[in-house]
Amino acid sequence: MSVKISDDLLSFFRDFVGDRLDDLIYCYSKPLPEAFRVNTLKVRKEVCLELLKDEGLDVVPVPFTVDGFYAKPEGVLSVSLWHMLGYVYVQGPVSMLITDLLEIEPGCRVLDLCAAPGSKATHIAQKQAGKGVLVANDVSRTRLKALASNMQRCGVVNGIITLADGRRFGYRHREFFDRVLVDAPCSSLGIGMKDWTVLKYWNPKTSIRLARLQTNLLFSGYSALKKGGILVYSTCTFHPYENEMVVSSLVEKHGDAEVVQLGLQNIEFDNGLEEWNQLRFSSEMKKTARIFPYQSGAEGFYVAKIRKRG
Numbered sequence: 001m002s003v004k005i006s007d008d009l010l011s012f013f014r015d016f017v018g019d020r021l022d023d024l025i026y027c028y029s030k031p032l033p034e035a036f037r038v039n040t041l042k043v044r045k046e047v048c049l050e051l052l053k054d055e056g057l058d059v060v061p062v063p064f065t066v067d068g069f070y071a072k073p074e075g076v077l078s079v080s081l082w083h084m085l086g087y088v089y090v091q092g093p094v095s096m097l098i099t100d101l102l103e104i105e106p107g108c109r110v111l112d113l114c115a116a117p118g119s120k121a122t123h124i125a126q127k128q129a130g131k132g133v134l135v136a137n138d139v140s141r142t143r144l145k146a147l148a149s150n151m152q153r154c155g156v157v158n159g160i161i162t163l164a165d166g167r168r169f170g171y172r173h174r175e176f177f178d179r180v181l182v183d184a185p186c187s188s189l190g191i192g193m194k195d196w197t198v199l200k201y202w203n204p205k206t207s208i209r210l211a212r213l214q215t216n217l218l219f220s221g222y223s224a225l226k227k228g229g230i231l232v233y234s235t236c237t238f239h240p241y242e243n244e245m246v247v248s249s250l251v252e253k254h255g256d257a258e259v260v261q262l263g264l265q266n267i268e269f270d271n272g273l274e275e276w277n278q279l280r281f282s283s284e285m286k287k288t289a290r291i292f293p294y295q296s297g298a299e300g301f302y303v304a305k306i307r308k309r310g
């Protein structure tokens with residue numbers, strides 16, 4: 001079977017990635033590499049790595065993350081006892097990088113506005129080391145079950161799970177959190193290798209519809225952020241409607257929103273766009289980043305880091 005990509009998406013990609021189109025399609029045809037982090041809420045990193053080595057696993061650090069490792073052979077960890085015990089969390093490496101950007105410290109108050117199934121929420125909790133508070137919210141009751149199960153498996157003791165519409169949540173808790181993550185629902189073009197249907201059915205309306213939701217979520221998340229706090233906005237997709245257009249609208253509306261240079265290391269990425277297809281965005285967008293699968297060797301993401309001046 002070969003990857004089927006809608007005509008709309010092909011024409012967007014031709015324009016957007018140019019001569020990297022074949023590389024992108026090749027990435028879509030391959031499974032993602034298996035990466036994991038050691039859940040230090042349950043076990044010391046060195047102890048766990050030694051256990052995995054004794055099991056015959058070959059483990060190498062992911063160079064662009066703080067906590068990530070690749071594991072070989074693949075497919076072993078996600079069904080292992082270590083996974084069930086919560087010693088390891090199998091997660092895409094770029095997803096781990098997003099949490100690193102939040103600069104979590106033990107003791108801080110964190111809101112994860114769209115948290116299910118909890119890959120980043122459990123990573124945040126690990127960085128908090130049981131100190132401070134993590135509010136992990138999502139609007140989907142079904143997906144909250146997976147979030148709750150992952151939080152429990154990982155031994156998160158300082159987490160509160162809430163079921164609320166993230167578009168309103170932030171206005172009820174204004175300037176309460178030191179860190180806010182808005183990992184927004186998106187068209188998922190960065191993880192098309194997991195599910196080819198997103199490639200087959202994408203059309204521009206998909207991204208336009210999502211952009212409205214994403215903008216509302218971002219504005220709400222920003223309202224919940226304390227002065228001096230950090231918010232990370234991320235999507236696992238590429239379209240500027242869902243990315244620069246959303247972040248730019250926040251920066252233009254809120255004079256105290258400062259876009260922070262990301263300082264990514266050991267990974268290739270594209271700077272965010274200042275304009276696209278007759279749309280002009282804030283010049284601050286060049287401090288945001290778009291990571292394609294052919295650059296990460298894994299998932300694709302867009303990420304922006306914002307500080308609320310104060």
Ligand SMILES: C[S@@+](CC[C@H](N)C(=O)[O-])C[C@H]1O[C@@H](n2cnc3c(N)ncnc32)[C@H](O)[C@@H]1O
Nearest residue numbers: 114115116117118119120139140165166183185
């Ligand atoms: C990209 S996923 C989040 C993945 C999660 N952060 C993780 O790392 O495991 C986006 C999530 O947004 C949730 N969502 C969609 N609309 C929402 C809304 N209005 N308020 C809060 N969450 C919403 C979806 O249910 C979905 O779980």
